[in-house]
Amino acid sequence: xxxxxxxxxxxxxxxxxxxKPILLDFFNPG
Amino acid sequence: MGAVTYPDEKxxxxxxxxxxxxxxxxxxxxxxxxxxxxxxxxxxxDYYGKEHHRTVGFFAPEEFIPNLLLGMGKVDFxxxxxxxxxxxxxxxxxxYPKSGVAPEAIYLRGVSGYKSTHDAKPLKEAYEKxxxxxxxxxxxxxxxxxxxx
Numbered sequence: 001x002x003x004x005x006x007x008x009x010x011x012x013x014x015x016x017x018x019x020k021p022i023l024l025d026f027f028n029p030g
Numbered sequence: 031m032g033a034v035t036y037p038d039e040k041x042x043x044x045x046x047x048x049x050x051x052x053x054x055x056x057x058x059x060x061x062x063x064x065x066x067x068x069x070x071x072x073x074x075x076d077y078y079g080k081e082h083h084r085t086v087g088f089f090a091p092e093e094f095i096p097n098l099l100l101g102m103g104k105v106d107f108x109x110x111x112x113x114x115x116x117x118x119x120x121x122x123x124x125x126y127p128k129s130g131v132a133p134e135a136i137y138l139r140g141v142s143g144y145k146s147t148h149d150a151k152p153l154k155e156a157y158e159k160x161x162x163x164x165x166x167x168x169x170x171x172x173x174x175x176x177x178x179x
Contacts, residue, residue: 002042004053008060008079011052015077021105022050022075023098026066027032029055 031070031088038091044098050077074101082108096122096129100138107138112146115139133169136160140173150179 074083083101103118119139140156153176160170
């Protein structure tokens, strides 16, 4: 299961720490 | 994507192991910042927040992973990490040779090979592979000048 971040700033921090790129998904909230 | 592709075990494992996933509604301010006009829009960023790859529309699981590999390769390519880019493109081409993004990966692999060695051979090899395996691809057309090298 994918555990999504909702805050890009937090995700970028994680990306820098883990040396991973970011997958940013924009979805239709309905 | 949320009903089919993201619940797929292989997709989930790939994303969780190799990327940091962020999901944002298209009605949020971040969507305007990224000029998102339709969903699903998928963007691959480096960890400084710079965009390197974008797709719009649904992808089935077997096509989504190679798309992400292409995006990861483009992150490395754009940041001059050509050896890393070649590694990403090789995984894509070995595991998903029938993917719609395979021709682009072959093209960028050839350019990465040239950029890292300044030898034209990888460019010509990319053209030959494209011509043999994907003759109708636009990437074969884009690589046509390399046939003269």
